[in-house]
């Protein structure tokens with residue numbers, strides 16, 4: 001493993017003392033680049049914006065669990081330089097897609113050519129039954145034909161390919177699934193023209209991908225941060241770490257993508273923090289690593305949540321992270337979720353969703 005070399009690491013900035021975390025009326029992601037793919041655990045871009053707007057332009061941000069790149073993408077709108085780390089290859093493609101510039105016209109032209117090529121080449125491969133069961137047979141053939149060309153695609157086109165697969169799976173099953181979880185197979189499945197879904201998505205999101213050269217994305221394990229990033233170099237760490245009910249970031253739609261890719265999901269899972277038993281130890285390591293790379297006066301901001309245990313007791317995420325190491329946070333702010341689609345379920349189940357924002361200053 002090699003220390004990164006980047007001109008992002010140079011400038012000196014002094015972060016603001018205290019940040020304000022507002023309660024928002026709606027936290028739904030706006031019509032934006034974030035709808036490219038339904039990434040599990042994706043945070044609200046509206047919330048990311050209100051937090052990032054308080055950071056000093058020109059400062060250097062690290063998101064050690066960048067996922068689909070919500071924070072990295074939004075940081076660019078505030079002139080903030082950003083480094084994103086994630087150990088899930090799907091997250092890396094999405095983060096790169098959202099933070100690298102594209103030429104809209106050339107991308108549309110290139111994608112049309114890819115579609116024409118995929119129609120000409122009759123794929124001799126087929127999808128495993130674990131995937132094909134989710135799609136109408138004809139839609140599946142189109143998906144396989146496009147997947148065969150994925151090495152010719154840019155990160156943006158590949159991210160659209162992944163997003164279009166998810167949307168088509170929902171459509172083939174009559175939109176009975178939610179945007180974030182795979183549901184039951186509804187027969188007879190509907191035929192959806194995958195090429196149309198791909199092109200419509202590609203055009204729709206392209207105007208939002210306006211990145212410059214200010215973001216660097218690295219596929220690595222966040223437990224190794226100090227081997228990658230020089231000590232005392234980061235102004236802000238802002239992240240939503242893996243949840244402590246140990247969500248599987250290779251499941252649901254991601255499982256379909258990895259099976260189409262022929263990737264070994266168990267190998268990917270091994271590099272991720274998603275084991276409840278070792279969660280505390282893993283997060284201890286990450287926090288100590290972060291302390292090393294954050295500048296004196298820099299800040300670490302974790303957006304975390306509660307965990308409901310099997311016996312009904314609730315562990316407060318803010319308290320958990322406050323007691324994790326001898327590095328005590330300066331403050332914790334608690335908020336209730338509002339405006340999410342799951343509000344409906346919150347009402348039915350009579351539950352309230354809470355999250356805590358834990359802030360450490362170095």
Ligand SMILES: C[S@@+](CC[C@H](N)C(=O)[O-])C[C@H]1O[C@@H](n2cnc3c(N)ncnc32)[C@H](O)[C@@H]1O
Pocket residue numbers: 039040041042043044064065066067068069070071085086087088091220221222223239240241242243249271272273274
């Ligand atoms: C809550 S999600 C982040 C979501 C992101 N903020 C977004 O809006 O898409 C947590 C992320 O941590 C990543 N992760 C889990 N263990 C990791 C590790 N050891 N190193 C790096 N990333 C890891 C997962 O792949 C997942 O993308």
